[in-house]
Amino acid sequence: MKKLFRTLPLLVCALLFGALPAWAQAVSFSDPTGDDNGPGGYTYPTDAVYKAGSFDLTKFEVNAKGDKVEFEVTVNSNLDDPWRMGVGFSVQMIFVFIDTDGKEGSGFTDSPPGVNVAFAPASAWDKCVILSPQAFARVHQEIEAKGGAMQASLLAPNRVRGSGRTISGSVSLSDLGGGDPATWGYQVVMQSNEGFPADNDLLTRKVNEFEGQHRFGGGTDGDCDPHVMDVLGEGQAAMLAYECNADGSSKKKATLTMVRKG
DSSP states (O other): OHHHHHHHHHHHHHHHHHHSOGGGSOEEEEOOSSOOSTTTTOBOOSSTTSOTTTTOEEEEEEEEETTEEEEEEEESSOOOOTTOOSSSOSSEEEEEEEESSOOTTSSBSBOSTTTOOEEOGGGOBSEEEEEOSSOHHHHHHHHHHHOGGGGGGEEOOSOEEEETTEEEEEEETTTTTSSOGGGOEEEEEEEEOOSSOOTTOSSOOOBOSSOBTTBBBSSOSSSOSOOOSEESSSOHHHHTOOEEOTTSOEEEOOEEOOBOOO
16 A cells, blocks of 8 residues: 555656646757847947847747747847836847748748848748737737738737846747647747837837937838848848848848748
8 A cells, every 4th residue: 555655646747747748848949149230231229228239139949838838039138128118128029930830821921010021931920929028008009000911910928028138928829829839930030129110110110221329220211121130040141131122112022931940
């Protein structure tokens, strides 16, 4: 009988852990440092709140636990909250694009308004998680007003937080369509929190020809350049390469591809 009581806890643990899905482990990606310059020549705004490394993505991690999937994005600078957003960071704004089905032509090849990138057909995204320091109600309002056909696929965590150098937020696995996050493709776009976005832009900060107090420089004053400082994976300069027409419209959009494990 004593032997049985000693064995039962082991059996219970084995059953419990055996019942956990294989993807209950973290999916982690590293990113080269020092490439927070978009296609190669972008510069930070001049205001001191935009510290060096603030938009330099260094690590991306996905943790699936039960019906929650947490996304963690680490940058190459300690986070600050100079605008008193109350969540541990202020200047960053992150789009996590996810290809959940791996099917070419299934999903979106365009990006939310204000990002100005495209996705290769084989890397079309199905869901996008927005990590913004703005309150959930504001982000949700922007999604409803500007999301268009993408609206149902744009997800905002109820709460996003920053600690140390890492920004994180979680959404339900069911909202992501279910499945195994370890098999998904990912792309992470580093943007900047903009409380007063231009026109139809979804809380995004533009890149201009010359940097200003709250404007990135090194791009164009038209609308053909990607408003992106860093993306996940190697080959960033090639992915973010773009061409403009004489009138400032897009001739060739920056085109991103997904990154996968294995």
